[in-house]
Amino acid sequence: MNNLSAQVSGAQLRRLKERDRPVVAFVLDGRPAQALAGDTVLTAVLTQARQLRTHEFSRQPRAGFCMMGACQDCWVRLEDGHSLRACQALIEPGMHVCTQDFALGDAPP
């Protein structure tokens, strides 16, 4: 888990505009995190990390691709077991997003 966390640290997206929106608190891989109201889940996660999920066959990191709901590459898991398409769904207060893959024996922090 620690190695993986180090690898995926850093942000993919960079905020350029509309940075004065209200803050939304959510949970990213077990840690408290902040997004802005109106962020998609993809934006909320990728402004502080570089991956949304691990690809099920290649085991490689993925971070979405088309941003318009067509490629299906940005499905992320929520802690409650639901999955959602991160480029389409908006972040909600208290949402708990899991970008790491625990299926291979890694334990959540």
Place this chain on the structure above:
Amino acid sequence: MTQGSLPQRAVCQDLPPVIVGAGPAGVRAAQTVLAHGLRPVVLDESPRAGGQIYRRPPEGFRRSGAELYGTEAGRAQDVHDSFDAIRDRVDYRPQTLVWNAQPDLLDLLHAPTRTLSSLAWRDVIVATGATDRVLPIPGWTLPGVYSLGGSQVALKYQGCAIGDAVVFAGTGPLLYLVASQYVRAGAHVAAVLDTAPAIQRYKAAPGMLRQPAVMAKGLALVARLRLHGTPVHHGVRLLRAEGIAGLERLVWEDSAGRVQHTTCSALGLGHALRPESQLADLLDCAFEFSALHRCHVPRTDAMRRSSVAGVYLAGDGAGIMGADAAESSGELAALALLQDRRIPVDAARIALLQRRLAKTERFRQALEIAFPFPREWAAQAEDDLVVCRCENISAGTLRKTALETGARDMSRLKALCRVGMGRCQGRMCGTAAAEILAQVQSIPLADVGRLRAQAPLKPLPVDVTVQPTHEVPHG
């Protein structure tokens, strides 16, 4: 039209016209239907009308239209205002995906509530738009690599750049539009890499002059990039995207054959657009190969009627003609629908819209000369290139499967090696896979056919609520 030869459907005369999609085509269609006294149902996957090109940020964002849409701000505003003016008078259902089509029912998912329902239809205008046409390069699945249109969505819809140092690569007018929007928003654009050789723009100039205003806008975009000092290279070949946890650099070959490395954390990649035609396929519309699009597109007549009675095709979903043409074809499709309902329409208006569309078609041919499809791509694709992002299928697997089994069409290839069978249904890989199949079998692209759409058109959640159907037609 061959309506007489088609199977009879159960038809309920009082069903409202259905419009799928609320981009420029869907909005104009809705407006036209409403203006003739009918109240359409407007189904749209997005939370707000506008489509991808005129996509509106979520509530609470404050950038002006000029900042969001640049030279297209006036048109965007007009489409938005037009829809805002009618939204309370149409049966508008945002965040609603049409995931299946039956001869008299459309199956819907309301995404936020995970509710399934069915809607009876007698006539439907399909205005499903387009997505990027992408030719994969090694490393294109790395975090940081996005489609060109997706890069634009990040900025327009979320106010974000796709990375700290961005390269835009591929070809097409969108390449320059998105790059200049990024520069204007203060992003660092490390390079713009066009696979089209510089000479192509001069060859295309006579045809482009048919729409001098559009051509001038394009030149202004390039001028802005030059003024800003953004490196723009023509006639490049994209070699690979490299990185471990995410993109770190792009390796490419310049027009003189020298290998170049550009450090970047993000890449916007696209080679023009492809029609989003799956719903037309499920509705059983006939398709034909378009040499211009290098793919099969649903067939339409001059009034945007499909081969199926009661199904009309508007906007880029039936062939890429751009946003302005989408407004015209949306209105035209609505007028055809009204005509077929025996409602009087203005013949002069129809003639005007058809003239506009013919003009766009000629301009579109010139764009294809300026930004040609890189035909050498398939032959140059290495065997270990991942073509299908969902199922992780490589170019080598496609070639081996085709050669060992003799598969010569896309449906067979899909059945044999799962290409295009994943969650995106080949939206991202279909173009590339077809090019590779044609290349390895040495047959014309037209002969490899196409991936067929399957319901559900996009993945459905497992824990859905099913709403009973009240609107079943009495046949």
